Amino acid sequence: MGDEKALTRRAEDFSAWYNEVVLRAELADYSPVRGSMVIRPYGYAIWENIQRGLDGMFKATGHQNAYFPLLIPQSFLEREKEHIEGFAPEVAVVTHAGGRELEEPLVIRPTSETIIYAMFAKWVQSYRDLPLLINQWANVVRWEMRTRLFLRTAEFLWQEGHTAHATEAEAEEEARRMLGVYRQFMDEWMAMPPVLGRKTESERFAGAVRTYSCEALMQDNKALQAGTSHNLGQNFSRQFGLTFQSETGTEEYAWNTSWGVSTRLVGGLVMTHGDDVGIVVPPMLAPYQVVIVPIYRTDADRSVVLEKAHRVAALLRDEDIRVHVDGRDGMTPGAKFYEWERKGVPLRIEIGPKDVAQQQVVVVLRVAHGDVPRKESISDTGGLVTIPGRLHRYQAALFQAALERREANSHRGVREYSKLQELIEDTGGFVYAGWCGSAECERKVKEDTKATIRVLPFEEFRTPEAPDRCVVCGGEAVEEAVWARAY
RNA sequence: CGGGGCGUGGCGCAGUCCGGUUAGCGCGCCUGCUUUGGGAGCAGGAGGUCGUCAGUUCGAAUCUGACCGCCCCGACCA
Known part of the structure; x- marks a missing residue:
């Protein structure tokens, strides 16, 4: 690569283009450890700008930063059943330290719900201590089978917000508020307009009651899950004894949310705006404008x-x-x-x-x-x-172009299953169609086309005329779903 | 974990099928001069246990075996 002047063209091989662009723009490099990467100064400068933008928005919505440990007792992870089932396969475990075997293995955090809510339990006694609104900037490790620069690496950088509330309604409001913050950031800073909505049961975060997501459409017409926000209900507070005394004197379990975006956003940026010359960085995030x-x-x-x-x-x-x-x-x-x-x-x-x-x-x-x-x-x-x-107009033009591309590749009102298959196979993009709500229909589409339901879109993204039939089984549609192949 | 590809100066590769003694090429790097409005030119120079280990052979980058690693495609995931 080093000397070859021309880049592989996107139309030729998008995946090869992506790798070359990331390496040649000096965003990142492969490291000696399988599946992990080095973020180089130019790439890190973009990440720092992402951090700066988001951090300001988190603070403006009342959150404070803190830092929790990298190592978590294995037993903590195991307390929430769904959570451990979801993460067990990809967790790295430390069994030895100080020259001998540890009494209890420590896991390297794949996410920090467990240790954070264990600490919240110590800090919260009264409803007056709520809401507790915390964010941390950290690294996490998930031992994925297959990795790709920025999009999926064994170790990655992210932020994870964790909050505790006195009522279910407040937690729900918080989860949605932070999804909105992500959306605003993706629109205004990244010029990468996402579609927002709720995840289906099968795509829900392990341990959450409800998961919301920002889904962006890349230039190869595959979806990128760019940010998620979870209403955790009382699932974790019950396991970690996160209780508080209410105004009326009763003891209650707190209601939690968690939400995160990662260095994956840098990959999204590349695949949203890049062209056959290289990457294209919006002024708001550019290390040099x-x-x-x-x-x-x-x-x-x-x-x-x-x-x-x-x-x-x-x-x-x-x-x-x-x-x-x-x-x-x-x-x-x-x-x-x-x-x-x-x-x-x-x-x-x-x-x-x-x-x-x-x-x-x-x-x-x-x-x-x-x-x-x-x-x-x-x-x-x-x-x-x-x-x-x-620069301001350029930023706006990038957003407009990305929005137009997303809409041009959004196919609405799809009624026939063969049409859905054809769209997914041939053109890709977001396919909007009715869904009966059954996991079987969802699974069938995945088996047939590798496409999944990215989100059940929020109202503003829905097609004006609601679909009445499930595109898969023809049964009554309970929701409109956005199908796509995804990263 | 299944399939494919690849390990040779910093990077990208040729050479391997058919073993042969100074291991090439391009880019990059260093020095000098001339250059500079879309990837400069010339001259000189530095830099390599050919992934590792074992074997075959007078002789191995090349043949045999084992191992290690990386990339790509798939199943799983931010």
Whole structure:
């Protein structure tokens, strides 16, 4: 790969394209440990921006960060029956430490419900202690059979929110609120508009009463579960003795929620916006929103061009734009253009002797949308102030393009099973159709097409005319379902 | 775990079928000069126990056996 200049095209082999793009944009690299990856500085910078955005939103909704241990007593995991059944196959266990066998094995957290609710039980006595709204940024380990950079790795980074409430209604409200926070983040920061809804029983989180999900549609028309939020009911509070004394003096079990997004979002970003040149990063998440490439021939040109480049950079920094001057010598401008395009930088500014003489700069967008020219010259005086607006419009255009792609690949009102099969096999995308609510019909579709019900969509995503028949068995439809193959 | 592919300088590969003595090529890297508005050119240079172990042979990157690892496709999952 290293030297081959052209990337595999998406249409040719999407999966090969994805791997090449991730490696060549220097987002991540394979590590010596099977199934785990190294997140490189450029990829980590994107993750840091994701963290920054979400963290602000969590705090604005009243949550606080804390940190719980990586190692959990095995017995904790085993207390909630469904939970251990769901996670047992993929849990890594520490059996030895300090040179001898441990009395009780410790599991490396695949998720932290058990240890967190055990601690909540110590901290909560009264209804006055509720709600307890905690988030943690952490790593977790799930020993998956098959791994893919960012999308599924043995160890990954995420955030997991865990809350305790006095009433069922409050917990339900919280679970839905945080799903909404995810949606807002995916729309506004990632320009990756998801479809929201509830998971079916078979796709529900192990130990939850209800699971809600944000499902995004990738460019290969496969769905990506981008964020989930769970109403845990009292399943964990009962197992860990998380009780409180109510206003009327009775002892009650608390109601819990948990919700999370992971470094998988970076993979979603790649597969939502990337093209045959490389990744495309929305300005809100871009490590560099603007990269300035100086162009010069002589030493005299070099000093005046670099001087201007740094002056422009300083000006943009005053506007809170993340800007980088690529002053590397011995690399031609063309090579720099390709590199930053591969890395998805939203806006490039070229400054050469001509631009110094004419008091202008050349601005080039990573991707042109609509009538906006990809490349234009703008003046030093009136032009540079337009850059924040240009980035803003670019962000909006990426969102619009992703939304249009999602809708163009959403097939509504599918009534015949053969049509559903044909759509899944041939074109992919989200297939909206009626469902009778039976696990058998769900399983049949999975066996026949590998597609699953991604969500039972919330009202705003539903087709105006509700389906009356189950697309599989023809029985009465109780809900509209969104089917797709998924990552 | 089933199927497929692959382990050779930092990266990508050729050489392996048909063993033969200095193991090649491209990219990258280092030095110098010329270059620089879409992946620069020339010259010189550094860098390799050919995945591991055992065997066959006068001789193994090449043949045999075992093992290890990685990637891709599937079943399971954020």
